[in-house]
Amino acid sequence: MNDYLVRGLALGGSVRVVAVRTTQTVEAIRVAHDASPISAVALGRVATAALLLGATIKDQQQIGLQLNGDGPLGEVYAIADANGHVRATCGDFRVETPETGPQKLAPAIGLGRLAVIKRLHEGEAFRGVVPLVDGEVASDLALYFHQSEQVPSAIGVGEKLSAQGISAAGGFLVQALPNVDPETLARIEQRVETLPSLGELFALGVTPEALLDRLVDDVEILARTEVGFHCPCTREHYARLLCTIGAAELQTLTEEQEITELTCHFCSAVYRFDREQIGALLYGARMWDEASSHEQGEGEAEPAGADGPGDDGGTGEA
Ligand SMILES: [Zn+2]
Incomplete structure (x- = not known):
């Protein structure tokens, strides 16, 4: 069962919906970096969120999502492209599990900011930055959509851990298009709040489509994309x-x-x-x-691996 993302509309086209299952993707990222449980959770959530973000943009090559806090995880950064490929990194792949458990990211992320980097055309990038709400990724990204893009959004990203690693992961994004009445939004919010843990749902075999049906009525799926971990480095x-x-x-x-x-x-x-x-x-x-x-004199060349998601962060260590 490969991971995939679905996107579409709901409630007669007044709401945009995206859902993705990332179980294998997040587990592959964990294995690649030999990440500790909490580092794997951070990498997985940011990767899942980057895939959700990637589904909201048109004709763009790549999108980067970066959580930068003062906690031991340091910078957590994922880059997704329009073909469903995602890769992720963080400041420390072996952060020890705090007392609050591996699924509470706040203590390991700390205070900081979230940045979204969109590559528009060659060399041109858009960057939106908001302060972190709680470092759990979903609420941080919701604040970004609200403040930077003025789009009211409900977002969820979650996972289930086993002794072996990540046994389930995924997420959803529900966005109100202009002219949605506030009551509709409130109803969606209510359903989001009563939703069981996403990790549990995906572990039970709930599909991305079925997840959306639980959140909104009249879902119309417009596209389905396979997703997976892929790094283009050579x-x-x-x-x-x-x-x-x-x-x-x-x-x-x-x-x-x-x-x-x-x-x-x-x-x-x-x-x-x-x-x-x-x-x-x-x-x-x-x-x-x-x-x-x-x-020289014509300005610095773009530094390798700085901000651009088009750059695959080739900041290797000698
Ligand atoms: Zn690589």
Whole structure:
């Protein structure tokens, strides 16, 4: 049973609905990073929420969702694309479970902000930022929709844990389109509040479609997309990244290290370059040095892995 997302309309087209099951996706992310239970929950919720967000935008390549708090999890960041691919990372994959349990994120996230980064066109990005409500992801994202996009929204993301890992995960998003009467919204809110835990529902085999039927009437599904964990990183990407550190730095690397290792933050894949391979990159690094010295005065080039969700965060560690 593959994970999938459905999106559509309800109540005669006055409400937009999205639901997704992410059980395998979140478990795959947990396994890739060998994440502790609470780190896995954080990665999973942000990944699920990024997929929900991705379903609300048109003609966009990617969308990034970032929770940045002062707790031990640090930055939790997921990037989803229009094809249902998602990847996620956080500041510490092995945060210990606090007394409040692995499913209460607030103590591990802390105080901070939520950012949504949409890649509109090549090089152009939209960024919306709101303070964190409670760090549990759903209410934080609801505040974002309310404040940044002026769209009243009900959101849920949840999971069920087993001794082995993530046994169920998923989420939903219900959004009022303009001119919805307040009573309709109140009724939806009521149903959301009386909903059992999402993790339990998905564990029982409730489908995304059935979940939506529990939340709103007259659901009309318009599209269904398979979703899954996927990182587009490649060895070539990291080779290029090495060239951008400059010829002098690379030269030092070949002298000091037998093997240079770069780890992808989004999938924990490790790319190894030996002395000979680094030496072969020196030519590329000199070309890069030359090119960037010509560019000086025209503003800095976009730093690798900074904010753009189009950039796959290639900030490897040597
Ligand atoms: Zn990767």
